[in-house]
Amino acid sequence: MMSVVGAQPFIKPMQPSPSVSPGIQRRHTLPASEVRPLNTQDAISVFEIEREAFISVSGECPLHLDEVRHFLTLCPELSMGWFEEGRLVAFIIGSLWDQDRLTTDALTLHKPRGSTVHIHVLAVHRTFRQQGKGPIIMWRYLQYLRCLPNVRRAVLMCEDFLVPFYRKSGFKVLGRCAITVGSLTFTEMWYPISGHAYMRRNSEAIRFPQHPLTLPLAKTDEPVDV
Numbered sequence: 001m002m003s004v005v006g007a008q009p010f011i012k013p014m015q016p017s018p019s020v021s022p023g024i025q026r027r028h029t030l031p032a033s034e035v036r037p038l039n040t041q042d043a044i045s046v047f048e049i050e051r052e053a054f055i056s057v058s059g060e061c062p063l064h065l066d067e068v069r070h071f072l073t074l075c076p077e078l079s080m081g082w083f084e085e086g087r088l089v090a091f092i093i094g095s096l097w098d099q100d101r102l103t104t105d106a107l108t109l110h111k112p113r114g115s116t117v118h119i120h121v122l123a124v125h126r127t128f129r130q131q132g133k134g135p136i137i138m139w140r141y142l143q144y145l146r147c148l149p150n151v152r153r154a155v156l157m158c159e160d161f162l163v164p165f166y167r168k169s170g171f172k173v174l175g176r177c178a179i180t181v182g183s184l185t186f187t188e189m190w191y192p193i194s195g196h197a198y199m200r201r202n203s204e205a206i207r208f209p210q211h212p213l214t215l216p217l218a219k220t221d222e223p224v225d226v
């Protein structure tokens with residue numbers, strides 16, 4: 001299991017001026033930004049974002065609350081949450097899958113021997129959208145997957161209108177997905193996970209190159225224990 005990927009606050013605490021009250025000083029000691037795996041205690045926050053992002057739009061969502069808890073119990077190391085001052089603003093939940101293509105079983109099962117990470121959901125809190133956070137957490141997550149020894153690729157299914165969004169993150173189209181949900185159909189996409197960073201723990205390769213997408217999350221080059 002991975003250790004928590006520490007993230008330095010990217011907004012430096014302001015230097016309190018002598019006239020600032022102690023209460024305001026305390027407020028600025030809160031961590032501005034943190035990226036860590038989710039746990040079952042985060043499930044409600046996850047589902048609140050899903051409710052707004054999906055259920056209010058289509059009546060469906062990638063993971064219902066019990067399924068969120070299910071995957072955060074079975075494979076929390078395949079999740080990632082981005083918190084701003086303790087508040088969940090974006091997240092990804094994944095599990096392992098062991099076949100070339102996704103089937104309906106992939107919606108509910110975690111296959112610990114699988115080498116494919118099935119990304120069930122990426123979502124950004126409504127008030128934090130259109131700030132680039134979705135691509136940033138996806139990039140961070142894909143970098144993290146390189147540290148997991150048995151992972152060879154990531155796959156996801158998305159509605160067609162999101163294909164350009166995932167292409168920008170490096171995903172390629174696999175084809176139509178066999179899974180349908182009600183009247184919704186999906187495109188299946190994949191991303192190769194190559195160059196396993198854990199094998200180069202002591203080399204410079206572990207130090208992920210600076211990437212513009214990482215700017216708000218300062219500590220992107222931390223080795224991750226697996």
Ligand SMILES: CC(C)(COP(=O)(O)OP(=O)(O)OC[C@H]1O[C@@H](n2cnc3c(N)ncnc32)[C@H](O)[C@@H]1OP(=O)(O)O)[C@@H](O)C(=O)NCCC(=O)NCCS
Nearest residue numbers: 053121122123124129130131132133134135161162164165
């Ligand atoms: C889709 C989502 C994750 C995007 O995250 P975001 O942080 O708001 O992304 P941004 O708006 O900052 O956009 C980043 C880039 O993606 C593009 N993009 C965003 N949404 C897009 C969409 N629906 N279709 C095509 N491109 C899109 C933007 O144009 C932007 O491109 P640019 O950098 O070239 O300008 C977010 O809007 C969200 O959570 N939506 C609801 C849940 C959802 O649909 N999740 C995905 C399916 S599981």
